[in-house]
Amino acid sequence: MIKALWKKRVSRYELNIAGDNERWFTDEMWFQLQTLDRVYGQVEFNQYGQPVMKLAIPFYEGESKKAIGVVVQLQKIIGKISSMRQDHSSYIYLIDDKDRVIAHQDYSKLWQKQTSGSEDELGVTAEIEDLNWVLVMEQPKTTAFAPINRMLQSGIGAVALMILTVSLISVWAGLYFTKPIVSIDREMNNLKQGRKIKPVKMKRTDELGKLADSFNDMSKELLEKSRLLEQEKERLDVVVNGIGAGLALVTKEYRITWMNPILKGWLKEDRLTLPCYAVIGGENAPCLNCPITCPDLDKIADEVMKFKDGANGERIFRHRVFPLNHAIDEEGEFLVVLEDITEQKQLEETMIQTDKLSALGIMASSFAHEVNNPLATINVYAEDLIDRMQADDEDLDEDEMEHYLRKIKENTERCKRITGNLLNFSRKNDWTEDQIRVKEIIENSVSLVEHQLKKQRIQLELHVEEGLPAVNGDGLKLMQVIVNLINNAVDAMESEGRLVVSASERNGDVVSIKVTDSGHGIPAEAMDKLFDPFFTTKPVGKGTGLGLSVCYGIIQQFGGSITIDSKPSEGTTVEIQLPAERLLKAGLDVAQGPIEKDRSIGSHLQARESVVNSENNYERSAQEIMEVGYDVSNKIVSR
């Protein structure tokens, strides 16, 4: 063991006087001092408890080796390291070359052997050269990674928040976009099902807002139109049910798809399986001129039908068919309208009869006179014969007696003819379709008014063409017309006029009958009303006002036309045009010459001019029309 010798001592706390047994160098340091140029001692405590460390540096003074040593106070450095404020559970410590902790925040760890940092800790080290001390800074991983964990957690939180936010935005956006659509859809369904709807309220100016506005406008308009439609339908229902006509919809296959209640009541048959012509007309085939059969006609079919109606007897219906331009599929393209014209027909008949009776009344005195003359003749011949037979006149031979009896017979026949005509004229009859000879009818008519003409000294001219074609219709009705016209002419002339009755063929298919007088004519203001029932210009008690109206009706039934041409103060011409029956033309009696009776008794003419055409075109017979496809709308055919 080597003992160092003290040369000098300087102390901070002590007197600079060395103690007797003071030994500064440790053995180890002394040993190291031989080879090293710097020697550190171990960290130790001085007598005051301060951590200190010895440091010695050798030097040579001449040949002798000496050393200077200092005791380094470590209190400050260790204290500073230990007491440094540390955050987050981190700590700094210093270990010496013997791995002893010489500075530590936790004083309980001081001077203990420090094993290398555990796996749960994160640390950095800094080695202090020469001394082989290591400064360590450690932190538990849980603390070290806490910010990262926190960051991760907050990251996950942020992601979750973002997802939530995005979800909420999505939900919001979804609701934002779907809610208006849903409410529009709901209101649409309400609208569809006819429920009450509310306007879709949306305070938005985007497309959806515009859509909602459009929907509101549309639904409002739709409701308005629906309401109008309802009103229209109600009106239509009232009309359809209250019109008094039977209505039916018919398809191209003649199948009835719908009937109104009136028609159902009339038909007592609401089966829709039968074709219309069977159900309505009771026919086995479609009606003639039915627009269903003849679509090219483009006109309304008009036909009068009669059918038995049980206890009420026979009823007369007008049957018309209208094609529909906007038909509903399977609902029928044609509207059939049936009108009950039974009463109308009966009225017409009554009118005709009334007119006839009126004419008879006018002609009554004439008839009496007409019958009286032959009766007087018969009386004279019969009395004379009786007288001569009582006187046993020898001159009364067989020839003379035959002459007397023949005269009586002639006059009797004449009476019979007169009364027959009268009877015939006055008979109430239904329309009797026949082939009539116009000449005969004219003659019979004239015979009824002959006395009247004579009485009023009217000159009658009769011009009937030879070989006139026959006319289809009721001869008696035609006679009524002619008698009416002659009566009107006689009334217009009052006395001493000229009456011309003529008949001729026009274009081979029309027979024209004209009655011309030289009377006072018809005032212009009366022309429009001539055919109106009960319109008359005659003095009270002289006319019923039915004459021309009845004539018009009859000529209509013939399918002909009637024209009145009047010149005030000059006279009036009435022309009747009737469809000729060509087939019978050959079979007619053409041998008869024109009846010409010039019985000019006087004339009284009034000048006034006016032309009235009740019908511009004459009508044609049914058969002819069928052949050429002419309009049949005003043709009335009785069954």
Next chain:
Amino acid sequence: MLFLESGGDEPVEIGVLMIGENRYEKFTGLEAGLKDLGYTDNEVHFTVKNAHDDEVLIEKQIDELLEDEPNLIVTLGGIETQRLKAKMDERNIEIPVVFAGLAAPKELGLIKDYKSPGGLFTGINNYHASISGKRLEMLTSLVPAIERVHVIYDSKIDVSKLSLEETRKAAKDLGVAISPCDASSKECLDTLWKTVDDGEAILILPSFRIESLTAEIVKLTEEKKVAAMGLYDFEAKKGLLASYGSSFYSQGYQASRFVSLILQGNKPGELPVELPDGIRFVVNQQTKDSLGVAINQDLLHIAELIHPEVQGGRKR
């Protein structure tokens, strides 16, 4: 006991006890130290009790401070610490205490042992008692011509008496004649005014009462043109020739380490009491020049000179 845990929004409450204004430097040092260690103003709040050298007042202030129950108390000197300990023992209060520099804590019964103080007290032994002998050596070495040293002590202060003992021992070892003077009696300074002569010097021992007499002592040394050695740099600054000891500021600064260690969970009883990190040897250039005595140049080399601007005796 961990005061600075994360999540604690409330600052740590630190009570500070000081007997007089001149120890305020310690508090300044304490604040600076804590700041350097990483503490912010928001983390630490001080309640400073200054007794203004009033021994009665300090008792009252200790009561108030204990009422407040701070997390930790820093005492800035021996008397404060002794009084506090008495009160705490009496009331059985347990608050960690850091003494920011006092002389001979073990001898005063504040700690059991320097290395393991035990109990609630720890801090800095400023060594001003033990170093008294060394200071006598420094004084006599600096001015080799000194024949006698008047030692001013305070018989009412334990530390002061201990220091006198140390001084006596050293005087014996160094062969220096000393004359103790008890500052607690009014006659002390009067006697000195009468007796101090050339070739004599004055050595000041620790006592807050003597600290408060500094100005008068400075006046005496200037008049009598005698060398004087104080403990603190402020004494040299005021006009004594030199001072040798730990400064108030550095004691406070050093005490901040204890505060930090306790705040971070260490028990005061486990923290070894430290000696001052540094001893300042301060020489007043002005005084040295005005004394006109021979100075040991070797020692002057290691001294901190103050008032260098008046070097060469331009003033006085």
